[in-house]
Amino acid sequence: MSGGWNTIESDAGVFTHLLEGLGAKGVQFEELVSLDADSLHSLSPIYGVIFLFKWVSSKATDNKPEDGTFDTEAAENIFFAQQVIQNACGTQALLSVLLNIPDVDIGAPLREFKDFTIAFPPDLRGETLSNSDLIRSVHNSFARASPFIDETQRTSTDSDDVYHFIAYTSVNGILYELDGLAPAPISHGACLPTELPDKVVPVLQRRINRYPEGEIHFNLLAMIRDPRIRAKEIGDVETLHIEERKRREWVWENSLRRHNFVGFVGDLTKGVVKAKQAEGDDSYKSWIEGGKKKSEQRMKVLRAASMKEA
Known part of the structure; x- marks a missing residue:
């Protein structure tokens, strides 16, 4: 094989x-x-x-x-x-x-x-x-x-x-x-x-x-x-429309499944970092520090919620 x-x-x-x-x-x-x-x-x-x-x-x-x-x-x-x-x-x-x-x-x-x-x-x-x-x-x-x-x-x-x-x-x-x-x-x-x-x-x-x-x-x-068969047989236009739309969504979702976006995300991240660095050291550092503060705030909220549930 x-x-x-x-x-x-x-x-x-x-x-x-x-x-x-x-x-x-x-x-x-x-x-x-x-x-x-x-x-x-x-x-x-x-x-x-x-x-x-x-x-x-x-x-x-x-x-x-x-x-x-x-x-x-x-x-x-x-x-x-x-x-x-x-x-x-x-x-x-x-x-x-x-x-x-x-x-x-x-x-x-x-x-x-x-x-x-x-x-x-x-x-x-x-x-x-x-x-x-x-x-x-x-x-x-x-x-x-x-x-x-x-x-x-x-x-x-x-x-x-x-x-x-x-x-x-x-x-x-x-x-x-x-x-x-x-x-x-x-x-x-x-x-x-x-x-x-x-x-x-x-x-x-x-x-x-x-x-x-x-x-x-x-x-x-x-x-x-296939529900579309029955819908066509009885003239159910609404069901036929719903099923056709579902099929189009499936085609789109499956096209996404066939692709690996890791490289794209990596290049996008590099581009954002490069843009921030171009704005100056202070801008880049403040961007990093802002992200850290937001993460810390989210963790505090999650800890508080878990303590309440306990």
Whole structure:
């Protein structure tokens, strides 16, 4: 395999443009700000959800997960790939939903990939996925540029916060948890596609409840039908306008993500310092001293507020 896989943000705009970059049509992602079935139902039809969480050591074994049951035979009938490299879990979770929804146009490249890997075991599917130039290049096109971190050389330590993406979707009447780090798909019982909001929320709540109280590092994205399709069908001009504006904002935000502004900020800072120095030593020193005084004042306010809270 040539090249590494960079980390990507859990963001609806990022994941929607990942879908489009891979060739899928008529689908997008929405971020959920509350975990309740009504919120999910309001987005129907919903194809699946992608859950981001802080990874912690699990009590699961190769024979039994912490919740649900392993369905070792399911991988023969659904798309499930084991994660074999670091940082690919976001795109892998996306594909775990997308490639298991028969009524979505996934595009020719992904259709060929799915047909090619259909008879592979999960580990070989993961290897094939990680070696796909198309999937890796689209994934990396939405990674935040950084001059400091080479993700191909990155290793985690005990003090690092490691985050992981997994997918939940209804396939063949079963609610499956598709985690590339698990040995097999995890079944959470019977679930028709229309029942997904009602069935997946309790599963997610049980998972969140396994974390210490106060843990807030979770994010949930729902893969849904592109709302613009329905808006055009019923002539809902207002919704169509809102969704088109959202898409334009996503394009702008993603263009910013592709650029590293560290050099720009550094040059700007140098320019400001040079201008201040040109005004004279006294001007430059007074500028520095003014900044120090403002910082000290902010710290005093913060200390006073913390003492009141205590």
